[in-house]
Amino acid sequence: MAVEILYESDNFLVVNKPYDMYINSDDENEKNTVTHHIASGDSHLSTSVNPIHFVQRLDYSTSGVLCIAKNKTAAGRAGKLFEKRETKKYYLALVRGHVQHELCDIEYDVGLDPLTAQTSHRMLVRKTPSCKSCVLPRVAHTRMFLLETGYYDKDPVSVVLLNPITGRRHQLRVHCAAIGHTILGDYTYSDAADNAPHRMFLHAMRLVLPVDGEHLDIQTTDPFFSDKKFTDRWKSCKKYHKFQSKEDFLLICDIVDKVYVLGVRYKRFVCKDK
Incomplete structure (x- = not known):
């Protein structure tokens, strides 16, 4: 299934995650992930050359809006909003x-x-x-x-x-x-x-x-x-x-x-x- 991009800026990427798809995986052979569709396979890891940051998570079976930060600063700002329930x-x-x-x-x-x-x-x-x-x-x-x-x-x-x-x-x-x-x-x-x-x-x-x-x-x-x-x-x-x-x-x-x-x-x- 394709991962539809709903919004993109210098700080954030928001996609429409398909159902029955992982967000990411440490198994380099796993291709059924959001990460595989939008970036390099290891981009969810801090050791990646171009890391991305999932500021929220959706279950494997759940579809819909998924927000990803493109840098640590944006991830921190979004994370605080989730922590404060804003x-x-x-x-x-x-x-x-x-x-x-x-x-x-x-x-x-x-x-x-x-x-x-x-x-x-x-x-x-x-x-x-x-x-x-x-x-x-x-x-x-x-x-x-x-x-x-x-x-x-x-x-x-x-x-x-x-x-x-x-x-x-x-x-x-x-x-x-x-x-x-x-x-x-x-x-x-x-x-x-x-x-x-x-x-x-x-x-x-x-x-x-x-x-x-x-x-x-x-x-x-x-x-x-x-x-x-x-x-x-x-x-x-x-x-x-x-x-x-x-x-x-x-x-x-x-x-x-x-x-x-x-x-x-x-x-x-x-x-x-x-």
């Missing part, structure tokens, strides 16, 4: 089941699953104070906004906007699974059961990176409803919000950014000791 990230996802709440705040802490530390590196959520299986849990917060319901191969599915307030490993995937709405095609968090779809339906749709002097607001087109492999199996049930045009997607991002959204069915998922 960036904004918006994902489009399809999840199993019909979501009953129009707006959800999922605030379960996310930690390591010690049973998969050497294999799939699964994460766990902490729903109760007594949960001991979640190792080194860290505060995590995801906002979910319902856009449409329908059926994929006659199974109920929902189209949602996901806004990660924090940035933990596998946060969106494990949070969706924790509330009973595993992302469509997520092999890992469905316990290897969801293996029929041709991809995992999670896409980084928009990234806002307010760097001084170079404010980045990068958005891709919708990758799901233009994919015949998906649309041949999809039947819409109820549409809550338009989202497929750039203008419509910006409008729903503005709704999600509000602290309070009046007139919608709301649910907060939080550890019982909070």
Whole structure:
């Protein structure tokens, strides 16, 4: 698959990462990487003649907006924005089941699953104070906004906007699974059961990176409803919000950014000791 360049300057390169592609690899024979498509194979290493710096990361199965810094100074500036949570990230996802709440705040802490530390590196959520299986849990917060319901191969599915307030490993995937709405095609968090779809339906749709002097607001087109492999199996049930045009997607991002959204069915998922 080709890696589409969405934006380029002297400091940053923003690409549209395909699904089922690594960001980089220490294996010099691995060609299925973003690095291989945009630069030399070793460019993600500090020893490279022309190193690049990934200021964010996307899972192998996740597609969408990926920002890369071309120098250490730009990487440092972008990194501080991520640390201070001054960036904004918006994902489009399809999840199993019909979501009953129009707006959800999922605030379960996310930690390591010690049973998969050497294999799939699964994460766990902490729903109760007594949960001991979640190792080194860290505060995590995801906002979910319902856009449409329908059926994929006659199974109920929902189209949602996901806004990660924090940035933990596998946060969106494990949070969706924790509330009973595993992302469509997520092999890992469905316990290897969801293996029929041709991809995992999670896409980084928009990234806002307010760097001084170079404010980045990068958005891709919708990758799901233009994919015949998906649309041949999809039947819409109820549409809550338009989202497929750039203008419509910006409008729903503005709704999600509000602290309070009046007139919608709301649910907060939080550890019982909070």
